[in-house]
Amino acid sequence: AQSVTQPDIHITVSEGASLELRCNYSYGATPYLFWYVQSPGQGLQLLLKYFSGDTLVQGIKGFEAEFKRSQSSFNLRKPSVHWSDAAEYFCAVGAPTGFQKLVFGTGTRLLVSP
Amino acid sequence: SQTIHQWPATLVQPVGSPLSLECTVEGTSNPNLYWYRQAAGRGLQLLFYSVGIGQISSEVPQNLSASRPQDRQFILSSKKLLLSDSGFYLCAWSVRGSGVRATEAFFGQGTRLTVV
Numbered sequence: 481a482q483s484v485t486q487p488d489i490h491i492t493v494s495e496g497a498s499l500e501l502r503c504n505y506s507y508g509a510t511p512y513l514f515w516y517v518q519s520p521g522q523g524l525q526l527l528l529k530y531f532s533g534d535t536l537v538q539g540i541k542g543f544e545a546e547f548k549r550s551q552s553s554f555n556l557r558k559p560s561v562h563w564s565d566a567a568e569y570f571c572a573v574g575a576p577t578g579f580q581k582l583v584f585g586t587g588t589r590l591l592v593s594p
Numbered sequence: 595s596q597t598i599h600q601w602p603a604t605l606v607q608p609v610g611s612p613l614s615l616e617c618t619v620e621g622t623s624n625p626n627l628y629w630y631r632q633a634a635g636r637g638l639q640l641l642f643y644s645v646g647i648g649q650i651s652s653e654v655p656q657n658l659s660a661s662r663p664q665d666r667q668f669i670l671s672s673k674k675l676l677l678s679d680s681g682f683y684l685c686a687w688s689v690r691g692s693g694v695r696a697t698e699a700f701f702g703q704g705t706r707l708t709v710v
Contacts, residue, residue, distance in 0.1 A: 486637075510699045522682055523600075523701035526621075531694045570637065574697035581628065582699050584635035 482507040482573045486585035487551045493561045494593050501556040501588050503571030512574035513546055513554040514582065527569075530554065541565070566592045600702030602683045607709055612673040613658075615705050617646030619706035620666065626685040628699060629660055632682040636677040644668060647689065682707045 483506040505511060506581060512531050513580050515587025516524040535547040545556045557579045572582040599615045607613060619625050629641045642651045642660035650660050657676050662667045668685060686699040 512694060514698070516701075517663055521704070521706065523703045524686075526698065526700075529698060582697065583640075583642055584630075584638040 482511055482575055482583050483573060484571050484583055484585035486543050486569075486571055486588050488588045489586070490589045491592065492591040492593055493577040495563050496560050497591070499556075499558045499561045499565070501569050501571075501590070503554045503556065503585060504552050505571075505573045506552065507573060507575065512547065513545075513547060515539065515543070515556050516570045516572060516584075517541075517567050518570065518587075524570065527556070538563070543584075561590075561592055563592045563594070566590055596687075596700065598685060598687055598700060598702045600705060602705060603703065604706045605708070607707065608676055609709055610674045611654055612669070613675050613679070613707070615670040615685075615707075617668045617670075617681055618666055618701055619668075619687045621688070622666070622689070624665060624690045626690055626696065627662060627686070628686040629668065629670050630684040630686060632704075634683060638684065642670070675707050675709045678692050682706050 484573045485504045487502055487579050506518055514529045515527040517527050518524045527543050528538050530547045533553045538544050543558050546552055547554050568587045570587045611668045627644045630638045631641050632638050641653055643648055644650050647662055647665055652699040658672050679691045683705045687693045688699045
């Protein structure tokens with residue numbers, strides 16, 4: 481069964497600084513990988529996804545993520561954080577075979593300081 | 595375009611009372627439907643999923659049940675709420691089938707349930 485680890489519960493970044501949120505997954509083959517963002521009291525919005533091909537994927541709002549098979553990682557990055565990026569971020573993994581359901585990490589809460 | 599509606603947005607219920615949360619999807623047919631619960635510090639836990647009318651699979655044993663009376667309607671219920679049922683409940687859908695399109699989930703805005 482697949483699993484996801486987001487080792488950072490909270491991260492504080494200054495506005496304008498770069499950001500990297502970590503995600504490690506466990507799965508026997510190449511999984512489908514996702515990053516979602518959740519604003520307080522809201523549902524989840526998809527930022528980006530990886531299925532195959534180029535290991536660097538671009539998403540909405542200036543985010544990107546890089547799939548590294550050797551490290552079983554799919555870290556989320558943004559070169560310059562804006563105050564509106566403050567939210568909770570979830571990494572998720574889906575299996576390419578069998579019933580398609582996502583397994584989520586516990587999330588990382590991003591705080592942006594002025 | 596597809597949309598997903600979930601209501602109510604907020605609910606406060608006493609222990610032992612019943613529960614009914616409703617979710618409907620528009621703009622698509624035969625979706626896979628999901629109920630997730632989000633508890634503080636625990637991420638999203640898949641509670642139920644459905645691949646068709648009347649077909650419900652439970653992921654974890656609990657005090658809740660789910661039903662799918664129509665193709666695009668998914669209901670989360672309880673006969674008697676417990677304090678531990680408090681949380682943020684999210685409904686989601688994905689395209690039916692296999693492969694990449696069937697894995698991406700689209701979420702509703704969620705229901706904040708507080709059991710008192």
